[in-house]
Amino acid sequence: xxxxxxxxxxRKAPLVHNITNYVTxxxxxxxxxxxxxxxxxxxxxxxxxxxxxxxxxLVINIGTLNTRTIESMIKAGKKANELNHPVILDPVGAGASxxxxxxxxxLFKEIKxxxxxxxxxxxxxxxxxxxxxxxxxxxxxxxxxxxxLNETIEFAKALSEKTGAIIAITGxxxxxxxxxxxxxxxxGHPMMSKTTGTGCxxxxxxxxxxxxxxxxxxxxxxxxxxxxxxxGELAFEKTTKCNSGTSSFKMxxxxxxxxxxxxxxxxxxxxxxx
Amino acid sequence: xxxxxxxxxxRKAPLVHNITNYVTxxxxxxxxxxxxxxxxxxxxxxxxxxxxxxxxxLVINIGTLNTRTIESMIKAGKKANELNHPVILDPVGAGASxxxxxxxxxLFKEIKxxxxxxxxxxxxxxxxxxxxxxxxxxxxxxxxxxxxLNETIEFAKALSEKTGAIIAITGxxxxxxxxxxxxxxxxGHPMMSKTTGTGCxxxxxxxxxxxxxxxxxxxxxxxxxxxxxxxGELAFEKTTKCNSGTSSFKMxxxxxxxxxxxxxxxxxxxxxxx
Amino acid sequence: xxxxxxxxxxRKAPLVHNITNYVTxxxxxxxxxxxxxxxxxxxxxxxxxxxxxxxxxLVINIGTLNTRTIESMIKAGKKANELNHPVILDPVGAGASxxxxxxxxxLFKEIKxxxxxxxxxxxxxxxxxxxxxxxxxxxxxxxxxxxxLNETIEFAKALSEKTGAIIAITGxxxxxxxxxxxxxxxxGHPMMSKTTGTGCxxxxxxxxxxxxxxxxxxxxxxxxxxxxxxxGELAFEKTTKCNSGTSSFKMxxxxxxxxxxxxxxxxxxxxxxx
Numbered sequence: 001x002x003x004x005x006x007x008x009x010x011r012k013a014p015l016v017h018n019i020t021n022y023v024t025x026x027x028x029x030x031x032x033x034x035x036x037x038x039x040x041x042x043x044x045x046x047x048x049x050x051x052x053x054x055x056x057x058l059v060i061n062i063g064t065l066n067t068r069t070i071e072s073m074i075k076a077g078k079k080a081n082e083l084n085h086p087v088i089l090d091p092v093g094a095g096a097s098x099x100x101x102x103x104x105x106x107l108f109k110e111i112k113x114x115x116x117x118x119x120x121x122x123x124x125x126x127x128x129x130x131x132x133x134x135x136x137x138x139x140x141x142x143x144x145x146x147x148x149l150n151e152t153i154e155f156a157k158a159l160s161e162k163t164g165a166i167i168a169i170t171g172x173x174x175x176x177x178x179x180x181x182x183x184x185x186x187x188g189h190p191m192m193s194k195t196t197g198t199g200c201x202x203x204x205x206x207x208x209x210x211x212x213x214x215x216x217x218x219x220x221x222x223x224x225x226x227x228x229x230x231x232g233e234l235a236f237e238k239t240t241k242c243n244s245g246t247s248s249f250k251m252x253x254x255x256x257x258x259x260x261x262x263x264x265x266x267x268x269x270x271x272x273x274x
Numbered sequence: 275x276x277x278x279x280x281x282x283x284x285r286k287a288p289l290v291h292n293i294t295n296y297v298t299x300x301x302x303x304x305x306x307x308x309x310x311x312x313x314x315x316x317x318x319x320x321x322x323x324x325x326x327x328x329x330x331x332l333v334i335n336i337g338t339l340n341t342r343t344i345e346s347m348i349k350a351g352k353k354a355n356e357l358n359h360p361v362i363l364d365p366v367g368a369g370a371s372x373x374x375x376x377x378x379x380x381l382f383k384e385i386k387x388x389x390x391x392x393x394x395x396x397x398x399x400x401x402x403x404x405x406x407x408x409x410x411x412x413x414x415x416x417x418x419x420x421x422x423l424n425e426t427i428e429f430a431k432a433l434s435e436k437t438g439a440i441i442a443i444t445g446x447x448x449x450x451x452x453x454x455x456x457x458x459x460x461x462g463h464p465m466m467s468k469t470t471g472t473g474c475x476x477x478x479x480x481x482x483x484x485x486x487x488x489x490x491x492x493x494x495x496x497x498x499x500x501x502x503x504x505x506g507e508l509a510f511e512k513t514t515k516c517n518s519g520t521s522s523f524k525m526x527x528x529x530x531x532x533x534x535x536x537x538x539x540x541x542x543x544x545x546x547x548x
Numbered sequence: 549x550x551x552x553x554x555x556x557x558x559r560k561a562p563l564v565h566n567i568t569n570y571v572t573x574x575x576x577x578x579x580x581x582x583x584x585x586x587x588x589x590x591x592x593x594x595x596x597x598x599x600x601x602x603x604x605x606l607v608i609n610i611g612t613l614n615t616r617t618i619e620s621m622i623k624a625g626k627k628a629n630e631l632n633h634p635v636i637l638d639p640v641g642a643g644a645s646x647x648x649x650x651x652x653x654x655l656f657k658e659i660k661x662x663x664x665x666x667x668x669x670x671x672x673x674x675x676x677x678x679x680x681x682x683x684x685x686x687x688x689x690x691x692x693x694x695x696x697l698n699e700t701i702e703f704a705k706a707l708s709e710k711t712g713a714i715i716a717i718t719g720x721x722x723x724x725x726x727x728x729x730x731x732x733x734x735x736g737h738p739m740m741s742k743t744t745g746t747g748c749x750x751x752x753x754x755x756x757x758x759x760x761x762x763x764x765x766x767x768x769x770x771x772x773x774x775x776x777x778x779x780g781e782l783a784f785e786k787t788t789k790c791n792s793g794t795s796s797f798k799m800x801x802x803x804x805x806x807x808x809x810x811x812x813x814x815x816x817x818x819x820x821x822x
Binding site: 022025039040045047051250251256259 | 296338340341470519522
């Protein structure tokens with residue numbers, strides 16, 4: 001199934017509107033180009049509706065949330081909903097502050113999301129409206145493990161039922177689910193958490209994959225996560241071979257995304273349906 | 275002619291004030307240092323006049339335009355005009371939203387630009403006050419080709435006549451023109467469009483080259499475009515040789531700019547006067 | 549003494565709250581992860597107190613100062629003081645504009661800093677409330693040399709006495725001092741000034757080292773500076789060996805920080821007490 005999905009991205013070169021944070025924005029733009037999409041970053045309230053109208057999907061990332069852009073997020077989201085563009089949410093640090101948690105709730109009231117991607121702490125906050133998020137990384141107590149895997153899958157399905165969005169919980173083990181079907185993905189490498197922006201980049205890639213595969217969002221999201229995970233594995237291999245470090249790792253990761261194709265994706269994907 | 279131009283940049287180490295976007299700002303700062311200049315990024319309305327006063331040129335880039343910084347752009351631009359500093363405009367995405375198109379017009383009313391650099395869609399928007407810009411990349415229908423080259427040169431000269439600025443239209447084929455003379459430049463590589471920020475970086479480099487060659491802005495702009503294009507060619511060669519990808523490519527490009535000298539520039543420039 | 553300091557960073561993985569600039573923010577986040585810390589970037593006035601409360605230290609960097617975040621800096625700083633978290637200041641470009649100089653003064657009135665790190669021009673501005681800062685780089689007239697070393701040490705001690713903060717003056721020769729003790733550090737390489745953000749990155753690393761060594765801030769600051777300088781030396785060696793340029797240099801620098809350990813730090817530190 002992944003062959004058609006990734007080929008659609010390359011063929012359609014979808015334009016992805018990002019309202020995102022200033023920490024990882026350059027990496028997000030670069031990985032969008034690398035995977036075959038095209039990025040636009042625009043966050044002023046006076047232009048977001050127009051910009052999103054010429055795009056194929058919208059990614060909202062609250063990584064450096066500020067009061068100036070919340071209204072922009074809502075306006076862009078509503079317009080994207082109107083136009084039936086996929087809208088992806090990355091609730092970075094939801095649970096770490098009232099502003100982030102409240103904004104996440106507010107966004108849910110105003111916008112219908114197609115996909116929500118976060119670590120387990122952030123996703124729990126989305127569910128509960130409160131959380132134990134320790135900054136922008138998942139709380140250790142919150143890790144998805146083989147022991148709580150089934151339970152977490154049920155939780156993801158329930159949240160998907162509740163929100164209507166595909167839920168992507170990423171970490172050592174990744175879960176992607178709608179209300180009925182779930183995938184468990186075991187790609188990736190721990191070094192991905194030693195460079196900033198791997199989560200944000202993944203969310204932007206999901207934006208491109210969903211834009212090019214509007215009828216198949218669950219699989220498009222799963223394919224993005226596998227692709228990113230495989231890039232992480234290959235990047236780790238190369239980093240080790242070159243005896244280099246975490247900054248080289250990030251470069252290799254984006255490099256491998258720019259070379260990702262259907263064959264590498266199919267051969268490398270460690271995905272099972274649950 | 276390029277020897278003196280590039281040597282002036284190295285010798286004078288001009289300070290370039292950038293009011294730019296948050297996507298590619300780090301790359302702009304790094305390539306300014308790489309080419310021999312020195313960057314300052316400052317956009318608050320309370321300090322832009324002072325900052326621009328201690329600098330040698332000003333680069334205005336509307337890549338992530340927001341209402342907070344429009345006034346800063348105007349204040350800095352007027353002060354730079356007063357001091358006879360070169361002022362360079364990169365109208366990123368002009369035509370993609372009313373905010374960008376209107377702001378571009380407004381900037382032209384208030385500021386006298388020395389150089390305007392954009393892709394053909396953006397430059398057409400500057401001319402017409404409207405455009406068909408598809409996001410931040412040039413519309414395919416708008417490409418500069420050998421077929422429409424003469425026509426595009428005439429257009430560039432006319433726009434230079436109209437605005438008083440040197441016009442730099444960059445893409446597969448680059449055109450630099452004032453109202454009387456035009457250069458056609460065929461350096462560069464398509465991979466430059468697969469990494470974000472090559473346009474923004476070029477505009478900042480033009481800022482440095484013009485600051486160090488105030489009496490010779492047309493040639494300084496042409497030299498910047500040749501230098502950047504040669505870096506793109508060398509970076510592509512190295513990326514291919516290393517079998518790496520688009521993120522390595524960007525690193526190599528900045529690396530080669532940090533090693534650019536008069537000899538490499540003279541030997542590699544593919545430029546003809548038209 | 550450095551063994552325990554660096555091992556504490558790795559063991560405690562301190563969370564560092566950064567209110568910083570949009571030019572080098574990605575590099576700051578990455579080097580924090582590389583050295584063993586964990587970064588949070590958050591600057592909205594509605595969340596900075598909460599965010600700083602879950603962190604172990606606070607870094608305030610005025611690199612792209614704007615009026616929106618000054619209040620955030622003050623609120624976060626006061627909260628961090630209340631909680632006895634180390635608070636580090638990087639007065640980027642202090643002296644280059646009234647806004648920066650005045651804001652620096654204002655921050656001093658409201659916040660008790662643990663460490664202030666800047667180049668000599670910036671630190672002089674902190675002392676005098678005015679300066680000759682040429683942009684964001686130190687004025688050449690201001691260089692610390694062997695000739696004025698003792699004088700500069702006395703100045704650093706006096707400023708520490710006055711502010712209660714550890715003073716870190718970095719450049720070709722680095723000085724770290726409290727009111728009684730000073731260290732002179734001769735690590736580093738001139739190529740560090742040919743890539744943007746080495747100063748900002750160092751300040752963030754100091755944030756991590758101080759957070760993990762609250763009882764020993766002077767030595768933690770000295771260790772950070774030695775570590776960063778050693779990374780610069782190793783990165784230069786590798787850059788030369790690979791015949792690459794300034795962008796590779798930055799990558800190698802972060803790479804080496806991700807591999808820094810007690811042994812490398814002890815063996816490489818060129819530090820003497822004065």
